[in-house]
Amino acid sequence: MPKKITIEPVTRVEGHGKVTIHIDDEGNITQSRLHIVEFRGFERFVQGRPYWEAPVLVQRLCGICPVSHHLAAAKALDVIVGAGTGDGLTPTGEKMRRLMHYGQMFQSHVLHFFHLASPDLLFGVDGDPALRNIIGVAKKFPDLAVQGVMMRKFGQEIIKATAGKKIHGTGAIPGGINKHLTQEEKDSFLNGPDPMNIDKMISWSQDALAFLKGYHKDNKDFIDNFAVFPSSHLSLVRKDGAMDLYHGVLRAIDKDGKKILHDVDYQDYLDYIGEEVKNWSYMKFPYLTEFGKEDGWYRVGPLARMNTCDFIPSPLAQKEFEEFKAYTHGKPNHMSMHYHWARLIEILHCAELMKDLLNDPDLMTGELVTKGTKCSEGVGLIEAPRGTLFHHYAINENDQLTMANLIVSTTNNNIPMNMAVNYTAKQYMTGQKKITEGMMNAVEVAIRAYDPCLSCATHAMGQMPLEVVLVDSKNSIIDRMKR
Amino acid sequence: MSEKIKFTIDGKECFAEKGANLIEAAKENGVYIPTLCHLEGVKPAGSCRICNVKINGRPMTACTTTLIEGMNIENNVEDIQELRKIIIETLFVSGNHYCPACEKSGNCELQALGYRFKMLVPRFPFEFEEKEVDAEAPKIYIDRNRCILCKRCVRSLKTEDGKSIFAVQGRGYKAMINIDHELAMNMTDEEATHAMDTCPVGSILKKERGYYDPIGSRKYDKKPIGSEIEQIVTN
Numbered sequence: 031m032p033k034k035i036t037i038e039p040v041t042r043v044e045g046h047g048k049v050t051i052h053i054d055d056e057g058n059i060t061q062s063r064l065h066i067v068e069f070r071g072f073e074r075f076v077q078g079r080p081y082w083e084a085p086v087l088v089q090r091l092c093g094i095c096p097v098s099h100h101l102a103a104a105k106a107l108d109v110i111v112g113a114g115t116g117d118g119l120t121p122t123g124e125k126m127r128r129l130m131h132y133g134q135m136f137q138s139h140v141l142h143f144f145h146l147a148s149p150d151l152l153f154g155v156d157g158d159p160a161l162r163n164i165i166g167v168a169k170k171f172p173d174l175a176v177q178g179v180m181m182r183k184f185g186q187e188i189i190k191a192t193a194g195k196k197i198h199g200t201g202a203i204p205g206g207i208n209k210h211l212t213q214e215e216k217d218s219f220l221n222g223p224d225p226m227n228i229d230k231m232i233s234w235s236q237d238a239l240a241f242l243k244g245y246h247k248d249n250k251d252f253i254d255n256f257a258v259f260p261s262s263h264l265s266l267v268r269k270d271g272a273m274d275l276y277h278g279v280l281r282a283i284d285k286d287g288k289k290i291l292h293d294v295d296y297q298d299y300l301d302y303i304g305e306e307v308k309n310w311s312y313m314k315f316p317y318l319t320e321f322g323k324e325d326g327w328y329r330v331g332p333l334a335r336m337n338t339c340d341f342i343p344s345p346l347a348q349k350e351f352e353e354f355k356a357y358t359h360g361k362p363n364h365m366s367m368h369y370h371w372a373r374l375i376e377i378l379h380c381a382e383l384m385k386d387l388l389n390d391p392d393l394m395t396g397e398l399v400t401k402g403t404k405c406s407e408g409v410g411l412i413e414a415p416r417g418t419l420f421h422h423y424a425i426n427e428n429d430q431l432t433m434a435n436l437i438v439s440t441t442n443n444n445i446p447m448n449m450a451v452n453y454t455a456k457q458y459m460t461g462q463k464k465i466t467e468g469m470m471n472a473v474e475v476a477i478r479a480y481d482p483c484l485s486c487a488t489h490a491m492g493q494m495p496l497e498v499v500l501v502d503s504k505n506s507i508i509d510r511m512k513r
Numbered sequence: 514m515s516e517k518i519k520f521t522i523d524g525k526e527c528f529a530e531k532g533a534n535l536i537e538a539a540k541e542n543g544v545y546i547p548t549l550c551h552l553e554g555v556k557p558a559g560s561c562r563i564c565n566v567k568i569n570g571r572p573m574t575a576c577t578t579t580l581i582e583g584m585n586i587e588n589n590v591e592d593i594q595e596l597r598k599i600i601i602e603t604l605f606v607s608g609n610h611y612c613p614a615c616e617k618s619g620n621c622e623l624q625a626l627g628y629r630f631k632m633l634v635p636r637f638p639f640e641f642e643e644k645e646v647d648a649e650a651p652k653i654y655i656d657r658n659r660c661i662l663c664k665r666c667v668r669s670l671k672t673e674d675g676k677s678i679f680a681v682q683g684r685g686y687k688a689m690i691n692i693d694h695e696l697a698m699n700m701t702d703e704e705a706t707h708a709m710d711t712c713p714v715g716s717i718l719k720k721e722r723g724y725y726d727p728i729g730s731r732k733y734d735k736k737p738i739g740s741e742i743e744q745i746v747t748n
Contacts, residue, residue, distance in 0.1 A: 080723065083616065087614040090614065195728050198613060208726070208727045209727035429720055430646075430648050
């Protein structure tokens with residue numbers, strides 16, 4: 031009898047989603063889907079609000095990466111107030127924003143690796159669910175847990191120093207920033223008591239990479255063969271091809287590494303990217319218009335950024351990047367679990383960049399805001415922790431927002447996550463008579479690799495209820511399993 | 514030398530000039546009586562009712578009271594404080610006050626009073642009434658979602674020849690603040706800033722200047738509303 035398996039909610043991801051898997055009489059997977067069951071509506075209810083409110087209002091989409099939304103919106107409004115398309119700010123304005131962004135990237139990646147993903151690695155995909163969570167990690171590996179907490183705290187303190195608050199600050203304003211870094215803040219980040227200083231953060235970032243590489247060595251089969259599928263990759267890169275998480279041009283490569291989006295100005299993103307709506311999910315499906323809805327999908331996020339950029343402009347991370355690239359002989363890396371590796375290289379890169387910025391005198395003096403000739407429309411893109419984030423606004427002659435279009439990072443990864451679910455379901459469940467908790471977690475592990483922020487607002491962590499319902503082809507429940 | 518009178522607030526012996534306004538005399542004596550509508554130097558309106566005190570046992574608004582010798586005033590007493598808290602809460606639920614994204618947050622007197630009165634959860638149902646914004650004036654933006662109808666703007670913001678830039682339109686629950694667009698056309702940057710600062714909430718905003726005060730240096734980030742008055746040492 032055909033079966034339908036529902037995993038709801040998916041745990042240890044940001045936000046709420048569910049997975050459905052259909053299995054036929056022979057035990058073959060006939061369909062699998064990741065459904066996003068929340069509706070946000072920000073694009074509609076910002077309409078009519080004054081444009082300068084957008085960076086503070088839309089960041090409420092998310093409690094984990096509000097800085098990304100805050101900055102993407104501010105960048106779009108920079109265009110509107112005539113402050114250039116991402117590179118026209120004063121040195122202080124741009125550098126303070128960059129510091130805020132790197133602090134955000136650092137804390138968000140740390141949160142994901144240590145709190146959400148590490149339980150799967152430390153206890154195994156099919157480990158005891160009672161242990162396979164952050165509390166289990168804290169009990170069995172206390173040093174690692176403390177490291178995760180303190181690293182996240184450091185990133186949050188950087189955000190507070192630049193945005194005014196750790197979560198939902200107001201630092202970025204159209205055309206610049208509203209504060210300088212103080213001497214006291216600078217000193218505390220550079221020379222704070224152990225471990226709260228930037229040198230320790232760099233050292234711990236290297237330790238985390240060493241840990242993951244060691245794990246990879248011992249679990250090659252799992253890391254290299256779990257949810258692997260070819261795809262295109264998209265991200266911002268600096269004009270010279272370097273990784274740039276704050277600003278750049280849009281580049282996409284195909285599965286073989288050939289450029290298919292040639293470093294274009296993101297103000298014209300609508301010429302290259304479309305969005306499809308499907309009736310089973312509130313999350314849209316972006317695609318490169320040149321290749322159509324079926325073939326134009328792509329991946330974003332840390333793995334994609336490693337694949338699209340030519341180099342990383344900080345020495346320690348560049349060394350790690352070279353090792354990462356060498357692993358696939360310079361070819362694009364399509365292994366979903368290598369997202370974790372890429373994410374840790376980015377943690378190191380952000381730590382290095384934060385150290386450089388903290389030593390930069392421009393953060394403590396200089397003009398904060400610049401403005402020019404106002405226009406009615408602007409696009410702001412940023413490389414958020416989970417991938418390329420698009421904000422697009424238009425205003426009327428009374429300074430009210432008339433249109434907002436957001437393509438959130440996780441939205442870009444919609445099809446890839448569905449692909450990952452499908453690959454994992456087939457790999458773990460095909461022909462199985464009994465569906466175990468470990469098999470269900472494998473599906474979640476595949477989703478987790480992408481660090482999705484499903485609602486970009488709510489948070490799910492640890493032992494949330496997971497329910498699997500087996501239904502027959504007439505949708506009658508024949509079995510139910512809860513944990 | 515003007516004549517001094519004696520009065521008490523919560524048993525504390527206070528002094529003021531004869532004919533003084535209670536809310537201002539209290540301030541000079543280091544006693545904070547909360548208000549949202551009163552402005553020094555502007556004719557009192559008694560519209561917000563938050564400055565309610567008991568005078569010789571009767572509830573009255575402090576901002577409209579002229580002191581006389583021997584008045585016994587109860588200010589920091591349980592029933593009056595509860596009454597004030599109720600008024601603050603009703604103001605919150607009858608408007609659409611979304612502090613998290615409001616640019617007046619940290620500088621807002623209503624929000625500051627919410628904190629002072631420890632308004633933790635709304636006990637009255639939200640009305641979520643649809644309110645219009647008026648963004649047509651070149652320098653200022655009127656957001657009626659946040660307006661508490663204190664009429665500070667109506668009473669104090671006038672042109673050089675005494676014309677009111679703002680007025681109340683409608684009555685009762687349909688009342689709303691309106692702006693004279695012709696007069697607003699000629700507002701200077703300074704006048705726009707003054708208008709925004711006069712508004713106790715985030716209803717009148719100067720265009721294109723939002724969030725310029727970083728968190729931590731806003732008016733009520735470090736000290737609660739009223740504390741500057743309560744720190745005044747009196748004999």
